[in-house]
Amino acid sequence: MRIGIDVGGTNTDAVLLDGAHVLAAVKVSTTEDVTSGIVSAIDGLQHQHAFDPAQVQAVMIGTTHFINALVEARRLAPTAAVRLSLPAGRSLPPMVSWPERLVDAVAGRSYLCHGGHEFDGRHISDLDEDELRKAADDMGRAGTRSVAITSVFSPVNHEFEQRAAEIIAAELPDVAISLSHEIGRIGLLERENATIINAALRELAAGIVDGLAKSVTGAGITAPLYLSQNDGTLMDVDFARRYPVATFASGPTNSMRGAAVLSGLDTCAVVDVGGTTSDVGVLNQGFPREATTAVSVAGIRTNFRMPDVLSIGIGGGSLVLGEPAGVAVGPESVGYQLTSRALVFGGDTLTATDIAVAAGRAEIGDADRVGHLEPALVRAAMERIAADATDAVERMRTSAEPLPVVAVGGGSMLLPDEMFEPGDVRRPEHYAVANAIGAAIAQIGGEVDRVYAIEPGQRDTVVDEAKQEALDRAVAAGASPSTVEIVDFDEVPIPYLPGNATRIRAKAVGDLQLGR
Structure with a gap:
């Protein structure tokens, strides 16, 4: 058995599933602290269909905690943005297009440092470690508690981001550090924005994830807890503590995934009518169609994985x-x-x-x-x-x-x-x-999104390597190896870059390996 829970602005929905069979389904009012609403939902499931908590193998939750915190500009940590790009990238500093109230909410500080790569992995300039140590010293005196590090083309080569993280962590051992190559895609400013948002939410994420876990264990359930991601897949609690931005669109995504399972349709339009808004999306092969352009979240342009949803x-x-x-x-x-x-x-x-x-x-x-x-x-x-x-x-x-x-x-x-x-x-x-069912049946995913310089005659080899890396990432995240498959693949030549540059994106998905 597994339990799926989706926390909406008006209602908190929960379902108890045995395989694909719905044993119980409840809808309770969302509470201001959210977690007590989850406790009430689990109690409602127990009342409707008595179950042994020890028989529950996994609990999946879709939550609005983090997107609400950003929209309301509250409970955000003092955050610094470090961009590795000099001598390039001076004209548009970090957070240049942010609403002023959000810059103030994160006590935003920015630092431009040497580093970065070209699309093919060549250095723009070498990393200046003394420059980073001086920046870290200034952050410490300013009371910064979270740092976002972004390097030009880090999805192609992330060595500078990792080294910069090591240097800053040595100088400021108590700060949380977010790296852009782990969060966003190729575009620099949008990837940087997503990383800064993630960094600002890191402190809040730790408390919220612990609260969610406590609400589940308080019901006597010791099964692993997972949170829903924007693309319809799951992440464990440790991942959620590090990457809270990955939950932003979990609500509409869960609804669309649930609609696919309940209707038996893998290609359709889904209209999810809640208490406050209606979200309209399109399913392709059972997964939400992803937005192909930069997505604005609370007035900030980002480029992490988000479904194409019209609210x-x-x-x-x-x-x-x-x-x-x-x-x-x-x-x-x-x-x-x-x-x-x-x-x-x-x-x-x-x-x-x-x-x-x-x-x-x-x-x-x-x-x-x-x-x-x-x-x-x-x-x-x-x-x-x-x-x-x-x-x-x-x-x-x-x-x-x-x-x-x-x-x-x-x-x-x-x-x-x-x-x-x-x-x-x-x-x-x-x-x-349907949203709670979508959370309960969610799978585990892995994705690769990178620009490759493809040598003549090597196209098939590069494509196979990208697909295999996506498969390996899904398995490493907890997917059952026998169920993992490639569900989405894009290959786009970039004519304005030399070296037969091609952007390749591969997404793999598999069933959660219960009991892992």
């Missing part, structure tokens, strides 16, 4: 305002206060959930409390929701080919039964907790 401000807690002729639904929401503020629960706020109950699409709360709503208003609000959701799905399509639509999430009763060709909107069994 719209429609959910079960969305406020409904205006008259039938010009009704508006969202983006403002009552969020986790839905059960106290919505009309059907005795509150005084008209929400999308009230509209769904009045329209006969949901049986929640007291339907008599929305009996006074004008039919024209109810109809107009439902049409507004359908139009916005349909437009979002259309914007995510990349071809005219028919694309089935799968609706999941507790608020999916807001969606119409038909949207466009091919028509039907599918709501599979257990659709309301």
